[in-house]
Amino acid sequence: MFNKKTILYSIVFYCILSACENNTFKNYYSFENGIWNTDSVVNFTFPINDTTKYYDISLKIRHTVYYEYQNLFLFLDNLSQDTVEIMLAEKSGKWLGKGINDIREFEFLLEHKKQFFELKKYTLSVEQAMRYGSLEKLSNLNHITDLGLIVKEHHE
Numbered sequence: 001m002f003n004k005k006t007i008l009y010s011i012v013f014y015c016i017l018s019a020c021e022n023n024t025f026k027n028y029y030s031f032e033n034g035i036w037n038t039d040s041v042v043n044f045t046f047p048i049n050d051t052t053k054y055y056d057i058s059l060k061i062r063h064t065v066y067y068e069y070q071n072l073f074l075f076l077d078n079l080s081q082d083t084v085e086i087m088l089a090e091k092s093g094k095w096l097g098k099g100i101n102d103i104r105e106f107e108f109l110l111e112h113k114k115q116f117f118e119l120k121k122y123t124l125s126v127e128q129a130m131r132y133g134s135l136e137k138l139s140n141l142n143h144i145t146d147l148g149l150i151v152k153e154h155h156e
Contacts, residue, residue: 024048024055028148034064036141042126044149048116053153057111059126060148061086065095065102067143069130077125079110103145113154124149 025046048055057079061072070093072086086108089095097106116122126147130138 024153025149025151028060028062028146030146031144034143034145036128036144036147038128038130038137038139038141040127042147043123044126045121045123046149046151047121048119051115051117051119054113054115055111055151056109056154057114057124058150059086059108059110060105060146060150061088061097061108061144062103062105062146062148063088063097064143064145065104069132072141072144073129073131075127075129076110077127078123083129084108084110107150 025044027044027046029042029044031040059074067088070087070089070091072088074084074086076082076084086106087096088104088106095104095106097104099105126149128138128141128144130141132138
């Protein structure tokens with residue numbers, strides 16, 4: 001099937017691509033049993049080491065195909081936005097994220113070309129803000145498996 005040379009070239013190619021990605025920060029938080037409790041605030045702390053550059057900030061949401069809603073509302077702390085609605089599916093029910101089997105991953109751009117003015121560690125706090133019908137909040141949001149934050153240098 002594959003010889004050693006092909007495997008070696010594949011590994012080297014992957015390493016080169018990974019090095020070109022220029023991610024400043026990438027981290028994921030996994031929810032136990034795929035349940036995001038309304039009291040669970042996810043905190044991401046990331047360093048900014050260069051104030052002359054611009055950054056793109058994205059959230060990655062991993063969920064199962066059994067997620068019951070078309071969207072996901074989040075409260076954010078320490079960005080220019082304080083509440084976001086992320087559409088995870090079309091009205092027809094087709095998932096917008098990519099994936100195989102029963103897991104989908106969707107990337108949502110929070111900030112485009114953001115500039116930071118201090119060299120320090122910043123913290124982004126994320127809280128699920130889902131409501132349904134007359135319920136003030138959903139105590140347990142099922143089938144959200146992971147939440148990720150990616151902060152990378154902006155390139156034109």
